[in-house]
């Protein structure tokens with residue numbers, strides 16, 4: 001099993017668990033913990049992180065592997 005996993009939550013963000021570093025385009029690091037939620041709906045006011053806006057915007061996706 002991988003040290004880091006990315007789980008696609010139905011109708012929600014990418015839930016990233018494990019050791020990971022998130023950087024902006026200039027290489028500056030965002031403060032993160034052991035688990036983060038990355039926006040995949042495009043509506044977050046706190047990109048790249050999910051702020052729950054996917055619910056108000058009725059984002060729908062339930063991709064299966």
Ligand code: FES
Pocket residue numbers: 012013014038039040041042043044049050051052053054055
């Ligand atoms: S996935 Fe939650 S705000 Fe975009």
